[in-house]
Amino acid sequence: xxxxxxxxxxxxxxxxxxxxxxxxxxxxxxxxxxxxxxxxxxxxxxxxxxxxxxxxxxxxxxxxxxxxxxxxxxxxxxxxxxxxxxxxxxxxxxxxxxxxxxxxxxxxxxxxxxxxxxxxxxxxxxxxxxxxxxxxxxxxxxxxxxxxxxxxxxxxxxxxxxxxxxxxxxxxxxxxxxxxxxxxxxxxxxxxxxxxxxxxxxxxxxxxxxxxxxxxxxxxxxxxxxxxxxxxxxxxxxxxxxxxxxxxxxxxxxxxxxxxxxxxxxxxxxxxxxxxxxxxxxxxxxxxxxxxxxxxxxxxxxxxxxxxxxxxxxxxxxxxxxxxxxxxxxxxxxxxxxxxxxxxxxxxxxxxxxxxxxxxxxxxxxxxxxxxxxxxxxxxxxxxxxxxxxxxxxxxxxxxxx
Numbered sequence: 001x002x003x004x005x006x007x008x009x010x011x012x013x014x015x016x017x018x019x020x021x022x023x024x025x026x027x028x029x030x031x032x033x034x035x036x037x038x039x040x041x042x043x044x045x046x047x048x049x050x051x052x053x054x055x056x057x058x059x060x061x062x063x064x065x066x067x068x069x070x071x072x073x074x075x076x077x078x079x080x081x082x083x084x085x086x087x088x089x090x091x092x093x094x095x096x097x098x099x100x101x102x103x104x105x106x107x108x109x110x111x112x113x114x115x116x117x118x119x120x121x122x123x124x125x126x127x128x129x130x131x132x133x134x135x136x137x138x139x140x141x142x143x144x145x146x147x148x149x150x151x152x153x154x155x156x157x158x159x160x161x162x163x164x165x166x167x168x169x170x171x172x173x174x175x176x177x178x179x180x181x182x183x184x185x186x187x188x189x190x191x192x193x194x195x196x197x198x199x200x201x202x203x204x205x206x207x208x209x210x211x212x213x214x215x216x217x218x219x220x221x222x223x224x225x226x227x228x229x230x231x232x233x234x235x236x237x238x239x240x241x242x243x244x245x246x247x248x249x250x251x252x253x254x255x256x257x258x259x260x261x262x263x264x265x266x267x268x269x270x271x272x273x274x275x276x277x278x279x280x281x282x283x284x285x286x287x288x289x290x291x292x293x294x295x296x297x298x299x300x301x302x303x304x305x306x307x308x309x310x311x312x313x314x315x316x317x318x319x320x321x322x323x324x325x326x327x328x329x330x331x332x333x334x335x336x337x338x339x340x341x342x343x344x345x346x347x348x349x350x351x352x353x354x355x356x357x358x359x360x361x362x363x364x365x366x367x368x369x370x371x372x373x374x375x376x377x378x379x380x381x382x383x384x385x386x387x388x389x390x391x392x393x394x395x396x397x398x399x400x401x402x
Contacts, residue, residue: 106294167197194363
């Protein structure tokens with residue numbers, strides 16, 4: 001008997017494969033973010049300025065009017081001619097020159113500190129100080145309105161971060177009293193960059209000493225403006241040279257250059273050299289910037305009245321703006337702000353001032369601590385009474401609602 005071999009099963013036709021889901025391009029989300037910024041009036045724009053721009057500048061941080069001073073620019077040029085266009089490497093390799101050491105010694109002496117260490121910017125100086133002076137056994141008590149560089153330093157640290165109410169020694173004291181960590185660092189701007197209000201440094205220092213904490217002060221807007229002869233906010237508060245206090249400064253504001261520095265006890269500075277990543281792995285500050293800062297510092301020592309003049313200009317700007325009916329801040333140093341309800345209005349106001357020959361800063365969320373945008377004015381020691389009056393006249397005339 002013949003046995004039929006099994007018939008092969010008939011396979012169904014292959015089903016069509018489902019189409020791959022269409023994935024967005026990697027950066028499509030940036031277009032959505034840009035659209036949200038436009039709708040909120042929060043677009044930032046780069047505006048390259050000309051060297052001879054004919055505007056009355058109330059937007060820069062040139063508090064002492066030194067950025068174009070012949071002695072400062074000559075010092076920058078001489079340093080570049082002698083040392084070259086760049087530092088050539090990190091400070092621990094080839095990036096430290098005799099000029100860097102000279103600036104550090106004179107800056108420390110001027111501010112009343114044991115030692116100083118120069119960085120490529122005030123931002124990197126803040127990152128270094130916060131991260132190198134804390135660890136997992138530290139709590140950082142940070143003012144709620146501190147500068148972004150201090151906030152970033154807190155984020156990069158391994159410490160627990162407690163956010164204290166703005167300018168409140170009592171809030172700082174409460175955070176320190178409640179801590180479980182063996183070490184604590186209190187961090188604050190000396191002068192807050194949005195409204196120009198000053199931190200109560202004496203109160204913060206007292207709270208720190210009662211609870212065995214260190215105090216770190218970002219004196220970017222105090223150096224050259226506050227204290228005797230512009231020696232800074234720590235000098236004004238009687239804290240210069242204190243063994244438990246560290247300051248950071250920028251060379252790009254009152255000293256009309258670029259770069260930053262940390263000032264404090266010598267053992268703190270030596271620790272930063274060994275452990276601060278933004279010092280160890282960053283190229284040193286260019287010699288021209290070092291020379292300019294050194295030239296400006298020496299000029300300030302010879303003309304200490306520039307500091308008082310910058311504060312006087314700030315007070316006059318505030319008084320005149322307030323008398324004209326604008327919501328102007330009362331400056332503790334040289335920053336004056338005018339509150340504006342909406343970002344769009346702030347932009348339009350700043351643009352109208354520019355068209356009439358006056359350059360003012362425009363701060364909008366998230367750079368401001370509340371829902372109010374601001375026009376930000378910088379008081380400069382070299383402004384004349386006529387320029388101050390003209391600036392106020394333009395601001396009042398250019399306000400969109402008038």
